[in-house]
Amino acid sequence: MSKSIQLHFELPGNDLALAGEASSKVKKTLNQLGLKPAVVKKTAVAMYEAEINAIIHAGGGTLAATIDQEKVVVVVRDQGPGIADLELAMQEGYSTAPEKIREMGFGAGMGLPNMKRHADLLEIESAVGQGTVVTIIVYL
Amino acid sequence: MKIREIAQVLEAKIEVEGDSLDLEIEAACGADLMSDVMAYAKDNVLLLTGLVSPQVIRTAEMLDIKAVVLVRGKKPDATMLKMAAEKGITLLTTKESMFTSCGKLYNLGLTKRGIRD
Numbered sequence: 001m002s003k004s005i006q007l008h009f010e011l012p013g014n015d016l017a018l019a020g021e022a023s024s025k026v027k028k029t030l031n032q033l034g035l036k037p038a039v040v041k042k043t044a045v046a047m048y049e050a051e052i053n054a055i056i057h058a059g060g061g062t063l064a065a066t067i068d069q070e071k072v073v074v075v076v077r078d079q080g081p082g083i084a085d086l087e088l089a090m091q092e093g094y095s096t097a098p099e100k101i102r103e104m105g106f107g108a109g110m111g112l113p114n115m116k117r118h119a120d121l122l123e124i125e126s127a128v129g130q131g132t133v134v135t136i137i138v139y140l
Numbered sequence: 141m142k143i144r145e146i147a148q149v150l151e152a153k154i155e156v157e158g159d160s161l162d163l164e165i166e167a168a169c170g171a172d173l174m175s176d177v178m179a180y181a182k183d184n185v186l187l188l189t190g191l192v193s194p195q196v197i198r199t200a201e202m203l204d205i206k207a208v209v210l211v212r213g214k215k216p217d218a219t220m221l222k223m224a225a226e227k228g229i230t231l232l233t234t235k236e237s238m239f240t241s242c243g244k245l246y247n248l249g250l251t252k253r254g255i256r257d
C-alpha cells in the first residue's frame with residue numbers, strides 16, 4: 001500500500017434497515033487489503049456504533065474511511081442536535097434513545113463506551129445545534 | 141460443536157445455510173442487546189437471540205459470528221434472510237426458549253462462555 005485509500009458514504013437517516021451498510025462496506029475493504037483480523041474487528045465495532053449513532057440520534061450524516069500504511073481513520077460526521085454533556089454521554093448506560101431503537105438491539109447506552117474500548121484513539125467534537133464529528137483511529 | 145449438531149439439538153429449522161454447517165463453534169452467547177454482544181463477544185461464537193432485526197445480522201457480520209439462532213419461535217424477516225445469505229451467515233430458528241436452548245447446548249458440551257469479562 002503506497003498510497004492511502006479513501007472511502008466515503010452518505011448515511012441516510014430515514015431507513016433503519018440500512019444502518020450499518022457503510023460499516024459493512026468498509027469492513028469488506030479492510031479484509032480485502034489483508035489487514036490483521038484484530039484490526040478489522042476493532043475498527044468494525046467502533047465504526048458500526050458510530051454509524052448507528054449518527055443515524056438514530058442525528059438523522060443521518062456521512063462516514064469517511066482512510067487507510068494508509070500505519071492506520072485506519074474513520075470519521076463519522078452529522079449535523080444533528082449535538083451532545084450537550086459529553087462526559088455524561090460517555091458513561092455506560094446513559095442513553096436518550098427512544099423505545100423504537102431498543103427494538104433494534106441498541107439504545108442501551110453502550111455505544112460510546114464500546115467505541116472507546118475498541119478504538120486506539122477516539123475523538124469526539126460536538127456542538128449543540130450544529131452536530132457531531134466522531135473520529136476513530138486504529139493502528140495497523 | 142458443529143453448527144449442524146447445534147441445529148439438531150435445538151430441533152432448529154435452517155432458514156439460511158451459511159458458508160459451512162461443519163464449522164466448529166466453541167462458545168456461545170445469548171443476548172437481545174447488540175451493543176452487549178459487540179462489547180464482549182469473543183471470536184468464533186454462536187449468537188442466540190430473541191431479537192428480530194437486520195441489526196442482528198449486521199452485528200454478527202461485524203464480529204465474524206458465523207451462526208445465529210432466533211429463539212422462541214421468532215421468524216426472521218425478509219431483510220434478515222437476504223442479509224444472512226449475502227454474508228454467509230447460518231440463520232437458525234427454534235421453538236425453544238432462550239433458557240432451554242442454552243441449557244440443552246450446555247448439557248451437550250457447548251460450555252464455553254461467548255463473552256469476555
Ligand SMILES: Nc1ncnc2c1ncn2[C@@H]1O[C@H](COP(=O)(O)OP(=O)(O)O)[C@@H](O)[C@H]1O
Nearest residue numbers: 053057089095096097107108109110111112132
Ligand atoms: N451523533 C450523536 N448526535 C447526538 N447525540 C448523540 C450522538 N451520539 C451519541 N449521542 C448521545 O449520547 C448518548 C449515548 O450514546 P451511546 O453510548 O451510543 O448510547 P445509545 O446510542 O445506546 O443511546 C445517546 O443516547 C445520545 O443522547
Ligand SMILES: [Mg+2]
Nearest residue numbers: 053107111112
Ligand atoms: Mg449508540
